[in-house]
Amino acid sequence: MTxxxxxxxxxxxxVLTANNIAKAYGSVHALKGVNFEVRRxxxxxxxxxxxxxxxxxxxxxxxxxKPTSGAIELDGSPVTxxxxxxxxxxxxxxxxxxxxxxxxxxxxxxxxxxxxxxxPTGIDYAEEARQAKVLMAExxxxxxxxxxxxxxxxxxxxxxxxxxxxxxxxxILIMDExxxxxxxxxxxxxxxxxxxLKSRGVAIVYISHHLEEALQITDYAVVLRDGAMTAKADRAxxxxxxxxxxxxxxxxxxxxxxxxxxxxxxALSVRDLTVTDAANTGIAVVDRLxxxxxxxxxxxxxxxxxxxxxxxxxxxxxxxxxxGGEVRLEGREISRLTIAERIAQGLALVPEDRQRDGLVQTMxxxxxxxxxxxxxxxxxxxxxxxxxxxxxxxxxxSVTIKTAGGHAAIGSLSGGNxxxxxxxxxxxxxxxxxxxxxxxxxxxxxxxxxxxxxLAERARDGLAVVFSTSEVAECLSIxxxxxxxxxxxxxAEFGSDASKEQIMAASGEAVVH
Amino acid sequence: xxxxxxxTTPPSRASASGGGFELxxxxxxxxxxxxxxxxxxxxxxxSPYYFTVGNFLTMASHVALFGILAIGMLLVILNGGIDxxxxxxxxxxxxxxxxxxxxxTLPWFGVILYPPVWVVAILACGLGGLIGLVNGVLIARxxxxxxxxxxxxxxxxxxxxxxxTNGLTYNSLGGRPDLGNQGFDWLGFNRIMGVPIGVVxxxxxxxxxxxxxxxxxxxxxxxxxxxxxRAAELSGVPTRFVQMTVYALSGVxxxxxxxxxxxxxxxxxxxxxxxxxxxxxxxxxxxxxxxTGGRGNIxxxxxxxxxxxxxxxxxxxxxxxxxxQTVFTGAVIVLAVLLNAIQYRGRAKAPAVAGATPAxxxxx
Numbered sequence: 001m002t003x004x005x006x007x008x009x010x011x012x013x014x015v016l017t018a019n020n021i022a023k024a025y026g027s028v029h030a031l032k033g034v035n036f037e038v039r040r041x042x043x044x045x046x047x048x049x050x051x052x053x054x055x056x057x058x059x060x061x062x063x064x065x066k067p068t069s070g071a072i073e074l075d076g077s078p079v080t081x082x083x084x085x086x087x088x089x090x091x092x093x094x095x096x097x098x099x100x101x102x103x104x105x106x107x108x109x110x111x112x113x114x115x116x117x118x119x120p121t122g123i124d125y126a127e128e129a130r131q132a133k134v135l136m137a138e139x140x141x142x143x144x145x146x147x148x149x150x151x152x153x154x155x156x157x158x159x160x161x162x163x164x165x166x167x168x169x170x171x172i173l174i175m176d177e178x179x180x181x182x183x184x185x186x187x188x189x190x191x192x193x194x195x196x197l198k199s200r201g202v203a204i205v206y207i208s209h210h211l212e213e214a215l216q217i218t219d220y221a222v223v224l225r226d227g228a229m230t231a232k233a234d235r236a237x238x239x240x241x242x243x244x245x246x247x248x249x250x251x252x253x254x255x256x257x258x259x260x261x262x263x264x265x266x267a268l269s270v271r272d273l274t275v276t277d278a279a280n281t282g283i284a285v286v287d288r289l290x291x292x293x294x295x296x297x298x299x300x301x302x303x304x305x306x307x308x309x310x311x312x313x314x315x316x317x318x319x320x321x322x323x324g325g326e327v328r329l330e331g332r333e334i335s336r337l338t339i340a341e342r343i344a345q346g347l348a349l350v351p352e353d354r355q356r357d358g359l360v361q362t363m364x365x366x367x368x369x370x371x372x373x374x375x376x377x378x379x380x381x382x383x384x385x386x387x388x389x390x391x392x393x394x395x396x397x398s399v400t401i402k403t404a405g406g407h408a409a410i411g412s413l414s415g416g417n418x419x420x421x422x423x424x425x426x427x428x429x430x431x432x433x434x435x436x437x438x439x440x441x442x443x444x445x446x447x448x449x450x451x452x453x454x455l456a457e458r459a460r461d462g463l464a465v466v467f468s469t470s471e472v473a474e475c476l477s478i479x480x481x482x483x484x485x486x487x488x489x490x491x492a493e494f495g496s497d498a499s500k501e502q503i504m505a506a507s508g509e510a511v512v513h
Numbered sequence: 514x515x516x517x518x519x520x521t522t523p524p525s526r527a528s529a530s531g532g533g534f535e536l537x538x539x540x541x542x543x544x545x546x547x548x549x550x551x552x553x554x555x556x557x558x559x560s561p562y563y564f565t566v567g568n569f570l571t572m573a574s575h576v577a578l579f580g581i582l583a584i585g586m587l588l589v590i591l592n593g594g595i596d597x598x599x600x601x602x603x604x605x606x607x608x609x610x611x612x613x614x615x616x617x618t619l620p621w622f623g624v625i626l627y628p629p630v631w632v633v634a635i636l637a638c639g640l641g642g643l644i645g646l647v648n649g650v651l652i653a654r655x656x657x658x659x660x661x662x663x664x665x666x667x668x669x670x671x672x673x674x675x676x677x678t679n680g681l682t683y684n685s686l687g688g689r690p691d692l693g694n695q696g697f698d699w700l701g702f703n704r705i706m707g708v709p710i711g712v713v714x715x716x717x718x719x720x721x722x723x724x725x726x727x728x729x730x731x732x733x734x735x736x737x738x739x740x741x742x743r744a745a746e747l748s749g750v751p752t753r754f755v756q757m758t759v760y761a762l763s764g765v766x767x768x769x770x771x772x773x774x775x776x777x778x779x780x781x782x783x784x785x786x787x788x789x790x791x792x793x794x795x796x797x798x799x800x801x802x803x804x805t806g807g808r809g810n811i812x813x814x815x816x817x818x819x820x821x822x823x824x825x826x827x828x829x830x831x832x833x834x835x836x837x838q839t840v841f842t843g844a845v846i847v848l849a850v851l852l853n854a855i856q857y858r859g860r861a862k863a864p865a866v867a868g869a870t871p872a873x874x875x876x877x
Contacts, residue, residue, distance in 0.1 A: 339747060367736070
């Protein structure tokens with residue numbers, strides 16, 4: 001603080017203020033009264049774990065989502081945005097975490113989508129192409145404006161997304177995880193562009209899970225946890241350790257690794273597994289990865305978005321084809337089996353996106369629970385209703401689902417209970433190995449702890465458990481072993497005594513450097 | 514939660530697994546019930562001939578054709594697909610039956626084979642199943658969109674029927690006593706305790722279909738893969754097998770309807786059943802099934818078939834021009850789909866709100 005050159009300009013004008021912003025989805029409070037300000041020509045970075053409310057806050061600032069309560073002030077006068085285009089007209093634009101490009105259209109058409117430049121005879125394509133070229137040159141990316149977006153690799157698509165936001169000439173630019181698919185060189189170019197924008201007086205709001213990377217460019221840091229702001233500071237006052245401490249908190253206990261028993265034989269053995277990207281052939285999203293899990297062992301896989309966790313788990317479960325290597329379940333090679341055959345052999349996957357891949361919304365809680373093991377209820381040809389009901393009731397009890405009963409609609413359950421339905425469904429198949437991709441996604445802490453307790457109990461009975469997470473605190477709960485993945489490879493392996501900082505460093509370093 | 518409505522009133526489920534009496538489900542199907550009662554009441558008022566046992570049996574045997582097609586169509590629609598080829602399959606099935614009844618000349622042996630009626634029926638049904646299987650393989654194996662695959666098959670099958678008959682109609686389906694192939698008119702003219710055979714066949718198929726949908730693993734797999742194919746696949750449901758099977762069953766249903774129609778008419782023309790596929794789809798939709806898959810049941814579909822059949826026959830009886838009949842039928846379909854949309858929109862909201870929470874949270 002005493003060094004004037006390191007201290008950010010305290011007088012930089014505040015352009016945007018969010019006062020006491022709250023947002024509730026049903027009974028879940030995504031944001032609980034957050035105050036936030038954005039300064040002209042400065043980078044303000046939002047830190048926080050998944051579910052902390054970062055993206056929700058940014059969606060509110062950019063007019064995509066309306067807050068439940070609270071006010072936004074632009075240049076000191078209160079504003080409300082009915083839509084994203086109203087916010088854009090007011091000078092606020094956002095680069096979304098999920099790409100929002102039309103893959104069938106060209107780079108040029110995507111950049112000017114919704115704001116086509118009118119000429120005397122319809123759209124002035126030549127002018128659009130010229131401006132698109134200028135933007136690409138600025139981003140040092142050699143992409144022809146006429147290239148269809150679907151033929152670009154993911155990183156280049158992200159560049160197009162960034163170019164689109166730049167083309168608006170906005171005063172406030174929100175970047176939600178802009179670097180998750182970029183190569184190190186592309187990140188450098190982006191940071192240079194951010195520098196240019198700053199000098200032009202553009203206020204930038206930056207969100208990233210790559211903490212060290214974000215520290216390179218930020219001027220102010222704001223930390224969110226569970227929908228509330230926990231800390232804010234100038235860049236000069238903080239370091240990595242400060243961010244992690246404020247992000248993670250010390251207060252939640254998600255269990256300890258179950259002890260007092262011996263692990264069994266190796267239940268799941270993965271050797272040199274390689275998976276290539278479905279959209280962009282040749283890029284290995286999982287790169288010659290090897291892993292052994294014993295019966296009764298709980299392994300946690302930590303990694304950032306795009307580290308290859310989902311691809312690895314889905315490949316083991318048979319959803320995604322492998323490009324190389326082998327997968328053995330209790331010694332038997334299972335790579336040629338279908339998903340159904342793998343389930344029958346004792347390998348179950350709880351998918352990452354439970355709405356899309358886990359639940360059938362048109363069916364009841366009971367029907368969802370019995371879906372994976374329905375063949376077992378068939379008495380000769382017909383289902384035995386009483387057997388099924390008994391199994392459903394037993395399952396509801398054993399995984400502690402809070403529901404009116406098996407006949408209730410699946411949509412009537414909370415996120416945590418829905419997740420328990422998906423887990424319960426796979427447990428009824430009596431698996432030897434269960435893979436869970438981000439089992440704690442979007443569920444509250446109480447439900448998280450219950451899910452982990454459930455898994456620990458099953459491990460004690462000899463089930464091999466592999467779960468992935470992007471929250472460090474969850475690594476240090478029930479897992480006997482923590483594996484950190486980065487860029488499709490295992491970058492580090494820890495016991496249950498690892499520290500949060502160690503784990504985070506192992507996941508990020510491989511990306512930044 | 515904002516979706517409290519879905520927790521207090523048990524949301525109607527189209528998947529009919531529990532035998533419970535649920536308010537929502539009754540409301541869902543109530544719509545078609547009320548429409549049917551209204552149609553019967555109005556036409557009974559307008560015409561003294563409408564509300565008679567004889568007329569109801571006649572109308573029911575008209576309904577049977579569409580009802581049987583609609584049962585097969587329901588299976589396909591539950592899977593999230595569509596089968597446009599059933600009208601053509603119906604036509605070809607009749608033509609094949611007519612062709613076989615005329616006698617098959619085997620030049621190598623110098624004999625003419627006159628297969629008995631039951632062999633003809635089985636062969637026609639087998640052909641229908643085979644056509645359905647072609648649809649199923651195209652859709653499940655080669656990932657051709659169902660609309661396009663069955664559209665193509667629709668044209669091909671119709672073309673084959675025209676080729677076989679050279680555009681003409683087989684008129685003598687009665688068989689000859691000395692050849693032992695009599696009895697083809699049994700399906701179309703005979704009655705069991707006064708009920709036309711066609712109606713009996715429809716009732717039996719509806720019962721079997723209902724049993725398959727509610728009491729077998731296959732039925733559950735069908736609802737699951739129609740409701741969310743990705744989730745079903747990850748739960749170990751053989752989604753491809755399910756998909757191929759429903760199209761094959763739809764083809765068999767079409768073939769059965771074709772046999773009944775040609776038996777009723779004692780003739781088999783190559784253009785029989787044109788646009789019947791659309792009527793079958795309408796019956797399924799009026800019965801409350803969602804074209805997106807996963808919702809619908811046999812009872813609703815049967816009601817839908819009766820609504821369409823009783824309406825169009827009623828319009829004939831009171832002497833309204835056939836042009837107006839077309840307009841009325843179309844209006845009923847639009848109304849039914851509109852009500853479906855309103856109903857499913859209200860329901861879709863609850864999961865959407867619940868779904869928004871984790872999505873928003875994880876994005877944070």
